[in-house]
Amino acid sequence: MYVVLKESSTCEEILALKEFIHNSGHGALEILDGSVKKIGIMGKNGNLSKEMLKEFSIVKEIIKIGKPFKFVSREFKKEDTIIEIKGRKIGATDLVLMAGPCSIENRDMIMEIAKVVKENGGEYLRGGAFKPRTSPYDFQGLGEEGLKFMREACDTYDLLMVTEVMDTRDIELIGKYTDIFQVGARNMQNFSLLKELGKTNKPVLLKRGLSATIREFLMAAEYIVAFGNQQIILCERGIRTFEIATRNTVDINAIALLKEKSHLPIIIDASHGTGKKSLVEPVTLGCILAGADGAMVEIHENPSCALSDGEQSLNFAEFEILCKKLKKTLEFKEIIRCL
Numbered sequence: 001m002y003v004v005l006k007e008s009s010t011c012e013e014i015l016a017l018k019e020f021i022h023n024s025g026h027g028a029l030e031i032l033d034g035s036v037k038k039i040g041i042m043g044k045n046g047n048l049s050k051e052m053l054k055e056f057s058i059v060k061e062i063i064k065i066g067k068p069f070k071f072v073s074r075e076f077k078k079e080d081t082i083i084e085i086k087g088r089k090i091g092a093t094d095l096v097l098m099a100g101p102c103s104i105e106n107r108d109m110i111m112e113i114a115k116v117v118k119e120n121g122g123e124y125l126r127g128g129a130f131k132p133r134t135s136p137y138d139f140q141g142l143g144e145e146g147l148k149f150m151r152e153a154c155d156t157y158d159l160l161m162v163t164e165v166m167d168t169r170d171i172e173l174i175g176k177y178t179d180i181f182q183v184g185a186r187n188m189q190n191f192s193l194l195k196e197l198g199k200t201n202k203p204v205l206l207k208r209g210l211s212a213t214i215r216e217f218l219m220a221a222e223y224i225v226a227f228g229n230q231q232i233i234l235c236e237r238g239i240r241t242f243e244i245a246t247r248n249t250v251d252i253n254a255i256a257l258l259k260e261k262s263h264l265p266i267i268i269d270a271s272h273g274t275g276k277k278s279l280v281e282p283v284t285l286g287c288i289l290a291g292a293d294g295a296m297v298e299i300h301e302n303p304s305c306a307l308s309d310g311e312q313s314l315n316f317a318e319f320e321i322l323c324k325k326l327k328k329t330l331e332f333k334e335i336i337r338c339l
Contacts, residue, residue: 002029002076003053004061005037013058014039020056024048027226033077040071042226069218069262071225072232077263083203083231085160085179088123090203090233091265095330096294098124098162098267099319102309104146112301114153116316120323125154126162126182126296128308130170147177154179162205162296168196175202185209185237185272188220198227207235207269214254218262234258234266235296236287238273247275247312250283255290266291271298271312280314281322285329289336297322 005014018028018039027042041048050062067073082091090096099117104110104127114125129146142149147163154161160179165171166187174181180203187193188209197204204224208217221232236255238248250273258266268287270280284295300306303313314322 001050001062001064002038002040002071003059004063005039006058006060007035007037009037009058013056017053017056017058021048024052027228029071029225029230031077031230034079038076040076042071067261068215069222071230072218072221072262072264074261074263079263081230081232081263081265083233083265085203088160091293093334095288095326096124096265096267097122097323097326098126098294098296099299100126100162101128101300101306102298102313103128103307104142104150105307106142107149107152109301110146110149110153111156113299114157114159116299116319118157118159120320121327122323123160124162124180125150125157125159126298128164129174130164130166144173147174151177165193165197168193171196171200175200178202180205180233183207188212188217191223194220194223195227198224198229200229202229203231203233204229205233205235205267207237207272208239208251208254210240210248212239214257214261217254218258221262221264232264234262234264235269236266236273236292237269237296246273246279248273250274250287252283252287252290255287255292259291265293267294267296268292269296271296271309271314275312277303277312277314277318280312281318281325284322285325288326288329289333295326 021028024047029040031038053059065075067075080091082089099122100113117125127150128141130141162180162182163178164182164184165174182205185207206221224232238250241249243249270283274283298313299319300313303310306313
């Protein structure tokens with residue numbers, strides 16, 4: 001449940017209420033929903049009754065949340081969450097463009113890709129230093145050396161860094177370099193990892209699991225919020241179905257439905273979603289029109305020589321074309337919104 005606070009609430013009064021909630025063995029999640037101040041009460045509410053909360057004069061209303069995913073739901077927060085990182089906003093009107101290689105292969109490669117991302121309007125460089133691969137014999141990434149290369153590229157071209165974390169033991173190391181932690185599809189329900197990321201102060205890009213339902217996806221996000229981190233970006237990247245013509249099946253329904261059910265920003269990764277470079281452009285554009293706040297795209301100077309996921313990576317010329325179409329799609333989306 002959560003409490004709605006009176007407009008006249010002072011900082012001292014709010015602090016006193018939060019301390020009371022904490023002392024009762026619960027978490028207190030304070031948000032501003034438009035002009036309305038709210039405090040979400042996390043954990044089982046057996047030790048905290050409505051009558052006890054009503055003793056505080058600043059409490060205007062006490063509301064029970066019906067959804068199992070409580071604090072990522074629209075029930076708790078009606079306004080869209082906007083995540084701000086170093087002056088850039090995710091979830092606002094501007095389109096978020098994250099692009100880069102599946103794997104960081106060497107310094108020269110990531111520097112060149114960063115330059116192309118910047119020149120085409122991207123503000124986020126994505127790339128893997130620790131790569132989860134189906135085969136244990138495939139390239140697994142450069143580790144910390146790759147993180148250093150990527151951080152240098154981001155600093156050189158004024159980009160924000162997005163990279164995957166797979167193990168709780170790597171959070172501290174990766175956190176020294178990255179601006180956004182990425183949780184891959186295989187780790188969406190790695191609850192130990194989600195809990196630890198919930199204790200960090202950096203945004204988390206959470207990818208939908210290979211066979212995860214919308215409910216399971218949002219419950220995974222709820223884990224991160226429940227441990228204190230409200231900065232979550234959802235990512236639809238396709239799910240496993242009976243169809244084998246593509247790598248996965250992109251669930252465009254999910255984009256619109258997640259926007260309806262949750263206040264969190266959402267992006268589309270059609271590279272992993274389709275596994276076919278020819279489909280990345282149309283599926284990305286379709287998902288933007290469906291409501292996605294941005295896109296993640298895999299690019300490589302020479303995809304046929306990529307150490308991983310070359311078949312779904314755009315070359316630089318193809319990426320430039322996509323970026324031009326994204327700008328037009330965003331303009332069209334704004335026209336539709338105003339009708």
